[in-house]
Amino acid sequence: MTLPEVNSLYPTNDRCRELLERLRWPEGVMCPRCKDTRVSRLRDYARYECVGCEYQFTATSGTIFHDSHLPLPIWFVAVLLLCEAKKGMSAMQLKRTLWGKDRGSYKTAWYLCHRIRAAMSEVRTMMDGTIEIDETYIGGRAQGVGSGNKDNKAMVIGIIQRQGDLKFIHCKDRPKEAIRKALQEHVSEDVDVIVTDESILYHNNLGSHQEKRQSVNHRAKEYVRYEDGFMVTTNTVESAFSLFKRGIVGSWHKVSPKHLAAYLNEMTFRFNRRKRSDLFIDTLRHMVTADPLTFENLTA
Ligand SMILES: [Zn+2]
Incomplete structure (x- = not known):
């Protein structure tokens, strides 16, 4: 996926959310709380209500996107940038790319980086050969x-x-x-x-x-x-x-021990998918399906 493709395919919140819904619920929308599949769409197009437990939710409820006020198209561009940055990307660099030198906040960019990084972790499998x-x-x-x-x-x-x-x-x-x-x-x-x-x-x-x-x-x-x-x-x-170390020197300057495991995950997630064409979509899928607890532990 290229930047022009992401911009033309996912220019609005609605278009982004349609994709996230398909990735989160490939078999059809399901209540995140009680797993009931009887849901009705509310007048506010983005929201659903569960018939079973009356919980109201959207495609991003209880996921890594939860509680974010940033427009989804900004999230999508940030995900693409982090996917394409082979040696990683610093929050400062992301801020400049998204909002320019004098606008946007470093804190928001840092928050984006950390959340996306939290989604970039693998399900553990045993290696052989x-x-x-x-x-x-x-x-x-x-x-x-x-x-x-x-x-x-x-x-x-x-x-x-x-x-x-x-x-x-x-x-x-x-x-x-x-x-x-x-x-x-x-x-x-x-x-x-x-x-x-x-x-x-x-x-x-x-x-x-x-x-x-x-x-x-x-x-x-x-x-x-x-x-x-x-x-x-x-x-x-x-x-x-050596690829990882060039990333640390080139982009992160300094990695605090607290966040090292997350950086390592991001690096290997990208490395292990380097020959696949669906890295962007796969990262978004992780963002709506990963256990949000993983993320909470990470930032605790
Ligand atoms: Zn329910």
């Missing part, structure tokens, strides 16, 4: 280059299935525990191979997955090794990390 796992440290202030002090940095684990999905996890546990947990939660027991580097974090620390491990020795300047035609490398996950 060939997996690469690696870790990186971001944020905080380096205590002198090479000092090795990582205390004020956040550790992020990256797991990617070759030809498949990427997952970034913000670790709050000790590194070894975090890695064990990440594998348990995201990698199937049927996985074929798990490629890591030689870091001590992966020595005898992969639990039931240990025997599937292959490693490359970066310290010995080994980045790719072939074994019976199989490519032992962590290059795939490392390029995903």
Whole structure:
């Protein structure tokens, strides 16, 4: 979807809402409170009333859009911009793009960014096939280059299935525990191979997955090794990390630990859909179907 397409297809609140209704209730309108499908449209075109419980609602009631006074066409443009920004977009940049340098408020743009980001999260599935796992440290202030002090940095684990999905996890546990947990939660027991580097974090620390491990020795300047035609490398996950880091440096400048998980979700959501043409529609679908609790937790 391009910006001119979004502008011509969804220029008014009504047109936007028609799409949101189809995405939220593909089988027909249903009461969000009691799931009754007997509903009547009220004279105010946007509203419905449930015949069962008399609850009045619209396509955006109880969703990530709820309680927003912004026109839906503005939301749609903001969603498109965030979908198309491969390295992410800062609230300041969004504000300037939507309203120009001297108008609009940073707070509103920030609110838009956060809500849309909340919709960009995946349903968890177990990965299999060939997996690469690696870790990186971001944020905080380096205590002198090479000092090795990582205390004020956040550790992020990256797991990617070759030809498949990427997952970034913000670790709050000790590194070894975090890695064990990440594998348990995201990698199937049927996985074929798990490629890591030689870091001590992966020595005898992969639990039931240990025997599937292959490693490359970066310290010995080994980045790719072939074994019976199989490519032992962590290059795939490392390029995903570098894309993410360019995003942080280029757009967000500084990520507070509180919001890091949401940024990571946004990044992987977009990355995992990079070859699909329906990223825009899929994000809108998440915005009307995601559990609003997820969002409330995020901003709590
Ligand atoms: Zn009802």
